[in-house]
Amino acid sequence: MRRFRGMIALVLALVLIGAVAGCDKVAAVATVNGEDISQEYFDRVYQQVLNQMGGDLDEATALSYKQQLLETLIESQLITQEAEKLGADLSEESVEASITALMGEMDEATLASTLEAYGMTVADLRISVRDQIAREFLTEKAVEEFEVTTMSETYSLLSHILVDTEESAKDLYAQLQNGADFAALASANSTDTASAVDGGSLGWSPSNAYVVEFADAADALGVGEISVPVQSDYGWHIIKKVDEYAAGESIADAPADLRSILESSSAQLALNEYVQKLWDEAEIKYIDESLKPSE
Numbered sequence: 001m002r003r004f005r006g007m008i009a010l011v012l013a014l015v016l017i018g019a020v021a022g023c024d025k026v027a028a029v030a031t032v033n034g035e036d037i038s039q040e041y042f043d044r045v046y047q048q049v050l051n052q053m054g055g056d057l058d059e060a061t062a063l064s065y066k067q068q069l070l071e072t073l074i075e076s077q078l079i080t081q082e083a084e085k086l087g088a089d090l091s092e093e094s095v096e097a098s099i100t101a102l103m104g105e106m107d108e109a110t111l112a113s114t115l116e117a118y119g120m121t122v123a124d125l126r127i128s129v130r131d132q133i134a135r136e137f138l139t140e141k142a143v144e145e146f147e148v149t150t151m152s153e154t155y156s157l158l159s160h161i162l163v164d165t166e167e168s169a170k171d172l173y174a175q176l177q178n179g180a181d182f183a184a185l186a187s188a189n190s191t192d193t194a195s196a197v198d199g200g201s202l203g204w205s206p207s208n209a210y211v212v213e214f215a216d217a218a219d220a221l222g223v224g225e226i227s228v229p230v231q232s233d234y235g236w237h238i239i240k241k242v243d244e245y246a247a248g249e250s251i252a253d254a255p256a257d258l259r260s261i262l263e264s265s266s267a268q269l270a271l272n273e274y275v276q277k278l279w280d281e282a283e284i285k286y287i288d289e290s291l292k293p294s295e
Helices: 004-015 039-053 059-085 092-103 108-117 122-145 166-177 182-189 212-219 256-264 266-281
Strands: 028-032 035-038 155-163 201-206 230-232 235-245 284-286
Touching: 028 039, 028 059, 035 039, 035 059, 039 059, 059 122, 059 266, 092 122, 108 122, 122 266, 155 166, 155 182, 155 212, 166 182, 166 235, 201 256, 212 230, 212 235, 256 266
Parallel strands: none
Antiparallel strands: 028 035, 028 284, 155 201, 155 235, 230 235
């Protein structure tokens, strides 16, 4: 139910995918400070993500996901460029050492076979590991430069009930309108067993952690409100917004459970701030204008 970033994270976790600049004059989807992101590589990574998701998407959803993918690849390119400029060790020796550590007891043949199963090559892995080294290096720099004290984006505390059919969703929604307890209905009926055991709670997250249909419905809710049934690729959802904490608010004043999450991810927040600065200063050209994000 997490949106595209959650989907691509599955691939990232397995093979540490990163952006790649075109070395030869090949078709590009975008350029980042003069460096290409090739059409061939973009298409290949997109296909890997589709494979992880288990099938094709309708045209509108596919376009949205492609835009988010390109944003992810551009961001990776920006991070690698900045890390290299600041003196990160992105040498072949450093990359090979990291791959050796990543492989553990795995031999080269098994590694190649594993990568092939995900449509990757060892060369792709080298590029990806290089980008991961760059990200870790820049995270350390970001923590030194930025002290994050305010929320960079709005977080919501959401609960949901997930069922397979619209009929079931409408029946549960009617019960809620007649005063039924949301947590009790979630525990008894939701097919999302991970959240059902906690009364449907999904915990604190920003909206962009969820698929588009779910996120849009959640964003439209006020605190305490319950959505009408909403369909996504996962089924039919009924969403309740339990609480919300807005961008710009003080982290120190956030609810304790949210503050704990934020403090544990302070390094990521610092990196977000640094990367936003890179975005603001970057010269990005979208060769394929359809992949340019909506304003």
